Amino acid sequence: MRQLPPERDDNEPWLPEVFEDSYGLSADLIFAVTDALEAGDGVQAHALVIDLHEADLADLVESLGRDDRTKLVKLLGADFDPEVLPFLDSAVLEDLLEEIAPLDLARSIAELDSDDAFDVIEDLDEAAQRRVLDSLTPSDRLVLEESLTYPEDSAGRLMQREVVVVPESWTVGETIDYLRAGENLPDDFYDLFVVDPRHHPVGYVPLSRAMRTRRPVPLREIMEADMKTIPLAMDQEEVAYVFRQYGLVSAPVVEDGGRLVGVITVDDVVHIIDEEAEEDLMKLGGVSETDLYSDVLDTTKSRASWLVVNLGTAIVASLVISMFEGTIQQLVALAVLMPIVASMGGNAGTQTLTVAVRAIAMKDLSAANAKRFVGKELLVACVNGLLFAVLTGAVAWLWFDAPAIGAVIAAAMVINMVIAGLSGTLIPMGLDKVGVDPAVASSVFVTTVTDVVGFFAFLGLAAVFLL
């Protein structure tokens, strides 16, 4: 029999005080679990994780190495809470599914609400999806397969089918009786959706209002008729916008004819807001998506595709420089200074495009204020262009003891920073207009422009005025 260290008692496993009442997962806990797993101390590992919130357990599973991850899930066995699954990153989930017996998985998925179950299978590759679907009961499978027919990232995939609807003729009392008798209600809900006989939503009653109202009052009298409904096909980014804009906690999803078919709740939307913000951040950073949990090969491939584009644009900039090889040979100071012009332009352009990309994503920049935005950015670019022209010009003059070099770099700086301001606004707005995501492509276009213009203006002016 396995020996426990003498100071510990099997029934009361040691729990470091620091883990209590903390929010989220501490690195210490991850270390402690890793140590326990690697020492083969299943009792300790079990004790450390069993009281964790499912979201924290998901984070823990993600933080562990591959082997420890499998060990932990096997160790937990029937104690492994299926609610953990929707919180897992899809790369980790696919890994894990290979270790869980199909029957266990089917049982786990059947326990989840329809939107959570769908969350689990949505991100899997097709083979893994098929394997999971095949292990479900026909009725569960049907629901999930229907969800899969909705377009990716649409409201249909986000919604939950369990929804509380009440006829408009009811009173508060009738509603309360219905809820008290109710079966097949969702775990949590925040609004009562009032429907007409065709099952079209006509208004909603926030739960807090229903609870404050006396039984005989008809719902019609307290319901809010000014309601935002979400079409099945609406993109999740738009869904997030509607929730944020109107401060919603839940909203009914309607199919084409207007029938209510589901509900989206704010907890799902919080994740979408996070995802969308993360997507923009990653795209601007030249990463297709967060690849923290992807394996080396996937990460390398996705990063390389972006670097190939960058290699192309760098070569274009080099071609510009090569037009002035003779000039550089005569005045090597130009080679020393030219990266400054390109780099300042690139940074100024990135500042502008970051503001533009975010404003477009948040619907704060549209045709209506485009002219004002471009005008302002142009003015900012002119002022900063002049400021940094003087600064850089002075540095170059002092460094090479040549006022003419200072004048040339100053002129090139103004030109490049104005172009940076213009391209930092016009390129994202133009991409958005032709339907290309400005977060993906703006950065590469803008820095190409500022590199090319920077090198060309500086070396060109030098060739004309210095030689």
Added chain:
Amino acid sequence: MRQLPPERDDNEPWLPEVFEDSYGLSADLIFAVTDALEAGDGVQAHALVIDLHEADLADLVESLGRDDRTKLVKLLGADFDPEVLPFLDSAVLEDLLEEIAPLDLARSIAELDSDDAFDVIEDLDEAAQRRVLDSLTPSDRLVLEESLTYPEDSAGRLMQREVVVVPESWTVGETIDYLRAGENLPDDFYDLFVVDPRHHPVGYVPLSRAMRTRRPVPLREIMEADMKTIPLAMDQEEVAYVFRQYGLVSAPVVEDGGRLVGVITVDDVVHIIDEEAEEDLMKLGGVSETDLYSDVLDTTKSRASWLVVNLGTAIVASLVISMFEGTIQQLVALAVLMPIVASMGGNAGTQTLTVAVRAIAMKDLSAANAKRFVGKELLVACVNGLLFAVLTGAVAWLWFDAPAIGAVIAAAMVINMVIAGLSGTLIPMGLDKVGVDPAVASSVFVTTVTDVVGFFAFLGLAAVFLL
């Protein structure tokens, strides 16, 4: 008397169909309002905006030019919904406050919930804040002044004081009776907080659960005791983390001794999540905060401070190049090719640091998995380094018909991309460890490293092996 165009009737102003049932604000509506305001057609402008949701009206006000903005608010007069104010960007708000009479403003603020009222005054500069506070009744002023004593960006500033608390001895029926009689309840609430006699929260009951339970059942039996409480001083970023991590819709705020003093609801947190994601995006883009609505001077100043830092680092890179002036003079091809090495390193480093910064912000990267993360990024850097070494080497060889140049640039590329991978992980993690926000400073450090290493490796190897 002002003449209306014949086809329009004063009582039934023309409303373009396209505006109906849309989500958010259309550019067409903004244009229509601008046209009406500039034509002095107050009736039309009024009709166009009067039915807008307060969030949309706020967006409209932000989208208008300065003069039109004031015109519109004056035109609306008493019809101007105070609920619009919390939605406004602080730069726009300050502008507007100068136009609204103090008494009107005091009336407006008094109508808001305490957290919304605080939202309005929090972002103002001190003079404007004073002016608003002075125009309030003493009791309203006291509440807001107390909120201002909490640290910036803390839970205390985010919370709402109107909160529904019930003693643990109550039944569902007693609770319902209390709510029905209730005055001074918040407009919307989602959970009932159960408190002990010392007013410490001991659990919560989701409204949906309370509504489904029969009157005689004690709250103690249906309450959820596993509850996250938010300390008054908790940073809003941490609050957002707790809400997102545990899928909360509301959470009680407690002061030091554990007494419940307020509640934070998910709608406030959605804005924080947005703000925090936006902050990271802006900082990585070299912008201190979204300056869409700031005036030219403020924008120029805040952008310039970042560009000064960049100028410094660009000069450092130039100093490295100047060490090799002689080498470049002998072989100008080096000047042509050197930006490629620096640029590829900069991009690879940015990819890695973007993933690292986001993972740190989301608490997905900690001491527990740091080693694994660095190891993986190093491997990715090696593979991509080799790949792009071969590609770039071949291009340089063919371009300048010199295999030796190809070999040198290939070697420099591997070195710089590996350094990029290392600095892209270690710099943000190091900054986080010493308490500096990695989103602010990582970018400039990493690109400085990749510029310096890129130029030094390429030109240095060339000096040794090519001349």
